[in-house]
Amino acid sequence: MTARKPADAAAGTQAGGREIPEATVARLPEYLRALTSLAEQGISVCSSEELAGAVNVNSAKLRKDLSYLGSYGTRGVGYDVDYLRYQIAREIGLTQDWPVAIVGIGNLGHALANYSGFGTRGFRVAALLDAAPERCEESVGGIPVRSFDDLDAVLAETPVAIGVIATPAGAAQGVADRLVGAGITSILNFAPTNLVVPAGVSVRKVDLSVELQILAYHEQRRAGAEELRGAAIAAAGEEQSA
């Protein structure tokens, strides 16, 4: 499908294809979701304006983002929903299978293992690991919980592409070290610690407490602004009466 253009091969980009900016990469999954939703509604063609509206971004930004992947629209017409969807999925790598291992089967790990969104797109829970599997239920969603000590044995049986860390903060770095040691190069970290990993390993962090703090900052700011407006009105009143 869609043979790589000679121009791309000749371009002075790094090995592996065109450079896609990080900000764009982070938006591709959003576009994909919106396209899937459009397809479900039976819509087969959409303009950049429509798709951008669904994702809440500027249409120029959307077009620029898509231009990094190639030229998959038709001027004067728009984008074929299914075709664009396939191209984005291919670019992200969702046309292949991504087995995931979850480490730490506490409340969160349990929730993640049951998360239905996991199943969609190439992602698949392939292994569940815990330091003390005897404390967990024996299996979650049909996947047995194995001891983290048996990591190498488990990975020998079941290849894993992405490790998800759902342990307490104190255990996270040790788990990351062992995952990296076992050859895993993509980690999603739910523990509130900054993992240190060698170059060539990707880590993404999801941190509830950071998100709440960012919300708190803005909330406080709004409250403060109200107070100040009140104070300004009061001060204006004082000036009047002075």
Added chain:
Amino acid sequence: MTARKPADAAAGTQAGGREIPEATVARLPEYLRALTSLAEQGISVCSSEELAGAVNVNSAKLRKDLSYLGSYGTRGVGYDVDYLRYQIAREIGLTQDWPVAIVGIGNLGHALANYSGFGTRGFRVAALLDAAPERCEESVGGIPVRSFDDLDAVLAETPVAIGVIATPAGAAQGVADRLVGAGITSILNFAPTNLVVPAGVSVRKVDLSVELQILAYHEQRRAGAEELRGAAIAAAGEEQSA
């Protein structure tokens, strides 16, 4: 403590204090965590270099970030850990109480309700809501699960500053509308939907599937690069033999 300097009051910033860039706001919680960790280790003074190292950022960036808050370091010496910690906490708004309501007490909502990181810092689970509370356990961590239909009654009893949406995607927008209608202006959304909210309402989104897709992209890219390197070596070999 630390009276607002006249210069600040006179500065042409918007109501509510100095403008802090979004990128900086997102890092303040990280600095706070690192400072707490230093304090626990009994360290009372640190340089920007040391603190930056702990958070894995450039020390110039750290100093610039802190400069938005004020001038809390000592040239030639560094930062007083406790003092800086207090100043950042105050700036974020963590010196006050932030009651949180969690909506959707499924696997994820359950995990969030039990999340210990919640308790630390002013955050506190104040209410748990579910469309069908009879399907949930009666209470989680001592907080009863109430019907989302009773939202207004619950909020009348217990003030809530931040709403956390942990419902399925399909229900999220409706829940957001009702939260906003009830006067909540900060929402943390775990459902994979882009919420539409009026101006003046903050929404942060946590999306497992997006994070996994970003990891997949980079993982695929690394694999592709390896292949290309292999191909290049093979091609070079062919040229040799040709």
Added chain:
DNA sequence: TAGATTGTTAATCGATTAACAATC
């Protein structure tokens, strides 16, 4: 051909970082 919409250019904006004067 006329209308619509992409893909791209160039201007703008915001974030990062090196360098250093200020100052403890």
Added chain:
DNA sequence: TAGATTGTTAATCGATTAACAATC
């Protein structure tokens, strides 16, 4: 005073966006 380190400046980099030529 000499050494250390902050706070700030200015250069650089990357991301956003308006505008429009290309083209269906």
